[in-house]
Amino acid sequence: MTLAELAEHFDMHPNRITQWKSQLQEAAAEVFGPRGGNRTSEPAGDVKTLHAKIGELTLENDS
Template identity: 85%
Template sequence: MSRRTRRHHAPAFKAKVALAAIKGEMTLAQLAEHFDVHPNQITQWKAQLQEAAADVFGPGGGNRMSEPAVDVKALHAKIGELTLENDS
């Protein structure tokens, strides 16, 4: 029996599988067969979704672009300074 290569699933696929598991319309074995994913993986994604679900409704929930991680104005100022140094 040959081993399958490691697969990387997109976040949208993981969410789809986890939501299907939360709905409970199909058993875990049926979901595993339908999505071609190991049942333990489905259980893990379901737990991750349930843990992170509260963050969606928290402060700034769902709006990740509200504040950039880097101060863009400071970076533009630094670029200007370096441009002046290179021109001299």
């Protein structure tokens, strides 16, 4: 699919897809390399707190 088709399909700005592609290209060797992305760092923030915030923002956007 073209960039424009992807952006329309996923309802997002083409620049976002371009940014993600660049990030993947920069980190692909680390993620898909021999160590397979085994990171020792913990996730930033509590997952339940982040999910709650996502829900809150979704409700705000729907209003």
